[in-house]
Every structure is written in C-alpha cells, then in structure tokens.
Amino acid sequence: MTLTAGIGFKPEHFAEAMSAPAEGLWFEVHAENYMVEGGPRIAMLQSLRGRRPLSLHGVGLSLASSELPDRAHLAALKRLCDRFEPALVSEHLAWSRFGGLCFPDLLPFPRDMDALRCIIRNISIAQDVLGRQLLIENPSHYLALAGHEWCETEFLAELVLGSGCGLLIDVNNVVVSANNLGFDAADYIDALPAQAIGEIHIAGHRPDPRLGHRLLIDSHDTPVAEAVWRLLDRLLARTGPLPVLLERDGEVPPFDCLLAERDRAAVLLANNSTEEPVHV
Amino acid sequence: MSSLAAFQREFVPAAVGGRTPLSRRPAFAVYRNTSLQGALSALAATYPTVEQMLGGEAFAALALRFVRAVRPTSPVLTDYGEGFIDWLALQPALANLPYLADVARIDWMCLEAHRAADAPLLDLGAVSDASPESWMTRRGPLHPATRISWFRQPAPSIWLAARDGLLDGGFAPDWSAEGVLVTRPAGAVRVVRIDAAAHRMLGGLRLGETIGQAACAAAALYPQADIGHCFAGILASGAIAGLIRKDLP
Numbered sequence: 001m002t003l004t005a006g007i008g009f010k011p012e013h014f015a016e017a018m019s020a021p022a023e024g025l026w027f028e029v030h031a032e033n034y035m036v037e038g039g040p041r042i043a044m045l046q047s048l049r050g051r052r053p054l055s056l057h058g059v060g061l062s063l064a065s066s067e068l069p070d071r072a073h074l075a076a077l078k079r080l081c082d083r084f085e086p087a088l089v090s091e092h093l094a095w096s097r098f099g100g101l102c103f104p105d106l107l108p109f110p111r112d113m114d115a116l117r118c119i120i121r122n123i124s125i126a127q128d129v130l131g132r133q134l135l136i137e138n139p140s141h142y143l144a145l146a147g148h149e150w151c152e153t154e155f156l157a158e159l160v161l162g163s164g165c166g167l168l169i170d171v172n173n174v175v176v177s178a179n180n181l182g183f184d185a186a187d188y189i190d191a192l193p194a195q196a197i198g199e200i201h202i203a204g205h206r207p208d209p210r211l212g213h214r215l216l217i218d219s220h221d222t223p224v225a226e227a228v229w230r231l232l233d234r235l236l237a238r239t240g241p242l243p244v245l246l247e248r249d250g251e252v253p254p255f256d257c258l259l260a261e262r263d264r265a266a267v268l269l270a271n272n273s274t275e276e277p278v279h280v
Numbered sequence: 281m282s283s284l285a286a287f288q289r290e291f292v293p294a295a296v297g298g299r300t301p302l303s304r305r306p307a308f309a310v311y312r313n314t315s316l317q318g319a320l321s322a323l324a325a326t327y328p329t330v331e332q333m334l335g336g337e338a339f340a341a342l343a344l345r346f347v348r349a350v351r352p353t354s355p356v357l358t359d360y361g362e363g364f365i366d367w368l369a370l371q372p373a374l375a376n377l378p379y380l381a382d383v384a385r386i387d388w389m390c391l392e393a394h395r396a397a398d399a400p401l402l403d404l405g406a407v408s409d410a411s412p413e414s415w416m417t418r419r420g421p422l423h424p425a426t427r428i429s430w431f432r433q434p435a436p437s438i439w440l441a442a443r444d445g446l447l448d449g450g451f452a453p454d455w456s457a458e459g460v461l462v463t464r465p466a467g468a469v470r471v472v473r474i475d476a477a478a479h480r481m482l483g484g485l486r487l488g489e490t491i492g493q494a495a496c497a498a499a500a501l502y503p504q505a506d507i508g509h510c511f512a513g514i515l516a517s518g519a520i521a522g523l524i525r526k527d528l529p
Binding site for chain 1: 282283288292311315355356394425467
C-alpha cells in the first residue's frame, strides 16, 4: 500500500479509524504511549495495525544529548518495532533527558561541532539497535540561542551524511520557528536536502497567550494554518509525494473533521505526483 | 566537559524553575510550562479518582507542588507518579482526607492492571471438571493484571462510590478495614471490594499455595466467612490465570 496522508491516532477514534475507507490512509502513534507490557492499549494498536500501516513516532530518546541513549528505552522501542513492523520510525532533533531527569518536552541546543558529533553518535546507536533507519524531525524553536555554527537545514544535512538517517520535516514547526526566530520559512524549505526526507508533518499552532503573535506555540490544538498548507505545497513540489501526517493532540475534533483535513493533504499529494510514489 | 553537556547543565536549572539568565527571557516560559504540563497531565490521567474527589483546580494545585518536588525520570509518562501516593499521605493540608492516599493507591493499581502483560484467563470449564480432591494439588497462579491490597480504612468503598458518582448523596461507609481486588477480564479493568477471607486466599495463591491450602487457611482465620462463596467470587473476577499441579513450576 502507498502511504498518502495519515492521521495521528487517538484511541477515542478507534472504531472510525478501523472502518475509514480512505485510500492510502495510515496512522502514527507516539511510541512512548505504547511502552506497556500488554493490555487493551496494545490490543487496540494491534487491531489497527492489522488494517492500516503504522508509524512509530518517538518523543523520549533524547538524541540531541551529550549522554548516550538510554538502553532500556531503546530496547522498549525495539520491542515495539518488532511487534508492529511500522512503515516509518521517527524521533526528534532535541533532548529531553539530562542527569537522571526527564523533561516531557523537546529542548533546544546550540548546533555546534560537539553537538553534531554527539547526535550522529546517538542516532547511529539507535539505528544499530533498531536495525533500521530513523527519520529525524526538526523541532519548534522559541528561543534564539547563541553558539550555532550551522543553520538548521545544513545541520540536518550533516546528520543525514554522518548517520544515514532520513528526515521528517514538520512544516508547522518551520512556520512556528520562522516566526519566533525571524527567518524566512520558504528559504528554509528550499534549503532542505529534499532526497533525505521520508515523511512530513502538518499541524496547527496558536499565538502565546501573553506575548501574542510574536511567539507562536506549536500547540497541535487547532486546524492547520493556511501558511502551513502553502509551505507544504512548496515542499511537495521539491520532494514529490511523501507520507504526510496530520497531527492533532489538543481540542481533538470528531474523526470526520480530521479526515476532511487529512483529505486536503491527500489532494495536494495527488497534485504533486509527478514522481514515483513511496511504496512500503 | 563537552559544550553540549555544558549547555544542558546550564539549561536544566532554568527548566525546573530556577532563576537564571536563560530563564529570564520571556520565551523560556514555553519550555518550563511544556515540561510541567506534560507531567501534570500524566498525573491527572493516572489519578482520575483523586482528581474527581478534590476537583480539578485543587488537584492541579496539589499536582503542581508534587511535580516541582519530584520530576519524571522516565520518558514513559505512565511510569511517572507512583511517589504521589506517599507524598499525598504526608501533606498536612489533606489531614481531613486521611483515606486519599489509599484512593490514589487504587488508581495506581488500576493503571498497573491496565498495562500488565497479557495471559490467558482461567477456563471456568476446567474448574467445573475438577474433583474436590484436586483442589489440594492445584495451584491457581494470579493473572499478571491482578492486584490485591488491604486498607485500614474503607478506601475501596470510597473509591467505588466516587466512580459511581455517589459521594455527594450523604455517602457514609462502615468505617472499617477493607480489601480491594483489581482484575482485567475481557480487556477492561474491574475493581471489587473484598473481605479479609478473600484477601487471605488471593494472597496465598499469589505466594504459590494450592487452592485447598489457601481456602483452609482463610477458613481457619475467618471461621464466619463463606469460603465457597468467596472462592466463587475470585473465580468470577478473572483474578486467576489457570490451574496447575503444585509440583509443576
């Protein structure tokens, strides 16, 4: 089956997700939510996997860390991969663990040579354990940090070259970061190493309640913004059709609404299908 | 130290609420809030009955104090917050709710049952085929999802009443010790109140006693208990994973 546009899976949508007839529909879950020994949650995902391709999206490996990836966590991710045979496995260009503490967040870092070495090492360790390629996602940025030696698109390209990973480009994160840090989102899209991209995310954002539009929050609780749709079209024109995922984590609407939003991405994919689609 | 480690070391104190040059920048609050929110949502998901009994606002205020004191140490957020139970028991402000930590314990047992390993349940047909003598030679290992506990206060009654929305109508349980049995038959978590005899029987089965040994011990300790009724309840609950001969592992 060719992956077209997918939806971030919510357990409350299980019945509709199982019966949706949409062509090419697939689902993504946060891997950490399924790191349990058994029970109804795993059974539900097993049923869904029987019907549709699945993507495992990790949020806890803390790859952009000076520390090595946690072996137990990596082993848990490996067990999930073995069990569900996901079409795609992805993680973030961010850190969330240091000195024994975990932060349920995706934290930034200065893109310098030391960070590049650490992250290439960590991605390589993870890929070796998993026995497959990881797609690495660009994070949302809120803070201009000092000490960058690379812009993010160049840094992503170096990661691809150094570790053999692929990229997951979150177009909403590009829009949010471009607004917050003051760069041009279209330039960022045009500078990405297009051949390395294996998946695209789209989602909604909202202005910070205190700072307003000066600071956009990657909130995943609103429909996808028009600026994100335009940028998605621009990226697809470069890459050709790729699996596109609609993320929604807050104020989750009925499944039909998400499906309609997802269908808009499927149309964009069809309109950009001059190249061979990705088969899995 | 690597420059990345140095950066992380500087970032962490700001992320956990310290005042540093980094934390004074307005946008830094996004990181601090996201981390707090993640941990708070995890606590609310794990302790729904505690949240229901305290109300959303009071629970959030309490949970915030806990999160600031005890940060997650695993990226799997359902692992987070077992320490909340003992922490609740030590809060002077909750002295008028002395059963709240026990209610939290039952919430945690439900979480454990929900995510425990899969295993077949005891086939009730095998039970009806078994001869009375065979109970002395058969162990009944508990299903991986089965949890039992005993409380000095009627926390199980309070927990069940809260879940049924009965706490407001002048609910007044007998103020005595009670046990709880949490099981996961047919994929859904079930919570029932148990008496001391059932608690003794289940505890014995967990330790590897035969059905007969556990029943005799419970009958000797609690002569008034109806052990047959008690065993029937245990069988119906889905607590037992199977029947195996006592000489087999």
